Amino acid sequence: GAGVSQSPSNKVTEKGKDVELRCDPISGHTALYWYRQSLGQGLEFLIYFQGNSAPDKSGLPSDRFSAERTGGSVSTLTIQRTQQEDSAVYLCASSLGRARNTIYFGEGSWLTVV
Amino acid sequence: GDSVTQMEGPVTLSEEAFLTINCTYTATGYPSLFWYVQYPGEGLQLLLKATKADDKGSNKGFEATYRKETTSFHLEKGSVQVSDSAVYFCALREATDSWGKLQFGAGTQVVVTP
Numbered sequence: 161g162a163g164v165s166q167s168p169s170n171k172v173t174e175k176g177k178d179v180e181l182r183c184d185p186i187s188g189h190t191a192l193y194w195y196r197q198s199l200g201q202g203l204e205f206l207i208y209f210q211g212n213s214a215p216d217k218s219g220l221p222s223d224r225f226s227a228e229r230t231g232g233s234v235s236t237l238t239i240q241r242t243q244q245e246d247s248a249v250y251l252c253a254s255s256l257g258r259a260r261n262t263i264y265f266g267e268g269s270w271l272t273v274v
Numbered sequence: 275g276d277s278v279t280q281m282e283g284p285v286t287l288s289e290e291a292f293l294t295i296n297c298t299y300t301a302t303g304y305p306s307l308f309w310y311v312q313y314p315g316e317g318l319q320l321l322l323k324a325t326k327a328d329d330k331g332s333n334k335g336f337e338a339t340y341r342k343e344t345t346s347f348h349l350e351k352g353s354v355q356v357s358d359s360a361v362y363f364c365a366l367r368e369a370t371d372s373w374g375k376l377q378f379g380a381g382t383q384v385v386v387t388p
Contacts, residue, residue: 164317201380202378202379202381203365203378205376251317251318257374262320262323263320265317265318265319
């Protein structure tokens, strides 16, 4: 597609449920990033994938969070046993994967845990 | 570790006023520096960037100069419009991170009134 596509755009879930957020990067982009934007917290790096290399998971806040990227393209961020503090906008981004390449962001998935 | 600090908002100003948003960073080496903008209801967009000391990034009337001596990358616009109302994020990419994940400041909300 023309840009980074994320779904769902909005998700309300009950505390304790699992959620999956999907990201479809720009075609041909080898690097894919997940960030979280919480009210008053700015943008927090979660995880990134680059080609076939092992992902950098250093930003995942707990073991309830995981992500995978299938076939080097679509990625799914999974949050298990959601908590209210997980409420945030989850942003996906992609790039051509070299240090000087621009990173393009999707519009985000708004997650509300009630 | 590397970090970015930007002035807190909201910044409220009248149309045609001069805008400055301060951004300073802490980093080893020579990071690349970015300003991203998030308009209401939209995803993050790259506004401008600079990859080495004394570079000036510019776009849509905005400018920022990479100042190594003061570790700063302040964003300026000479005459703002209502349409510039948005949240602005300063970010850096570590020089040693060849795959390029970004570290963001907390964001500064700018409100321009007619």
